[in-house]
Amino acid sequence: MIEVNGGGRPGTAVAMIVGSCTSLQFGAALAVGLIDELGSWGVTFLRLAIAAVVLMIVVRPRIGRWGRGEWTAVVAFGLVTAAMNGCFYAAIGRIPLGTTVAIEFLGPLVLAAVLSRRRADLLWVGLAFVGMALLGVDSILGASSLDPVGIVCALLAGLFWAGYILAGARVSKAVPGTGGLAAALTVSAVAMLPLGAHQAMPALHDWRILALGVATALLGSVIPYSLELSALRRVPERVFGVLLSLEPVVAVLVGLLVLHQRIGLLPALAVGAVIAASAGTTSGTSRSEGREARVDVPGQTRVLAPSQPS
Template structure:
């Protein structure tokens, strides 16, 4: 999947009109992202998770580089350092996420991954109640594991769970790195180059798998579609939605992503959740929504989905998924 995740909220002006369509845009963005992840999972047997991640980042990088045409040759050492760190965080977040969904259900992986940005939000806010939301989310993840172990299936693959946790840790690093890039690199050029850096970082692990798509048009087509569904479509929809929705509403809608991922896994990949797993996902969603609604920092009301995890805000640091 995309194992990848923003939009420049600071660069847009919220309008009170058109909120109904804007809600559909955000939900469409989440659905597109998870459909892209499900499509990526279809490529794992042929290309491996690292190969699919490399192909997705490479396609997304090429598309954005063509559109943004960044003047990277004018960047300072400070700007390049920020972009390289950001690119490495993208590679880790996406690479470990795809490795996770190759081993555990999509909805489970997204639910576990959500711990990363939630923990970061609590650490940065230093408020007891934010810690409470993290503990609630952790309880949901624990319940998820217990439900899986107690079910009729073999239980959760421990390597898959570890990969999802690492993806969450890199997601938290992504939030911080994207904020830094947004502060020192204008526009979306930093994101475009960072995607290229992330792709280069994955070459040693994913080149062999990605090369298999060169002479197999079907694989290449699915890979390009995955990049579009996981990056271009969500980015466009979210940018439009942020012009119409307050960031608090935007954040609540994004908090539904674990549930949307679970639904996509069930419909597209045949990964149904049992009652216990469904309750666990609901607990994590509730924790994320609660954290979002309780956020009171002024900056939280000006930030975007970057915080929730997907692409960096160009002018201002991204919002944490509160």
């Protein structure tokens, strides 16, 4: 949605990206606490609705000037974003945050490999699947005993993440600026109404829950979104994508420090395999001109080679 500028101050950009990753995962950690009170769909609706209101007020997109093509792209982007976030929150309600983010990365990894058609990228994806196999072995041995439903939700979140990359690329071409994202988040919130509005009702009667919802929306959407847009103006996409591969690491650390979710040896190796695959695919894909698609999404900016639904 914005032009990438390789100039600027790399040190500042690195700080912004690290801040973005940290903000995203702390937002997810807050959401874990809210899930116990509102349910995963209720938290998803509350977060998307608040983020949509904030961005619509700040961006004020000129939707009256959009035609059928723009609206089709925005609605598709909004629907896939709602599904991605819903599945992600359903997953972190059942399995550790770091493990969820690692599993979710499979979606963008596979998409990047398929679109790049480079043999090296297939090898990177294979490495990521080896990491997922380690999680399976760890679960079978009873060390972590991951919830199967949580694993499925994380895989679905990854699938929708891949879909959101494609839909977001279309929005970035059809709608100038950030108005498309603001409108898409509104569509996402409306799509979540039937599933999450009733569960989110306690937030209207409990200021503590509402405050946590606002904090989740700001930490998971508004703050990282702003930081990543600014970072993209200062560093090349390759550097940006590689740095965003820190997300699983930050997720593991936040899960340990905030949620007291310990991670064993095999899960740690699995996360490491996904990080290595993400960095390798990002670096390789960025060297092929015209084969990248950059999009902005709720709470986080992505490149074709993987970098939330959060």
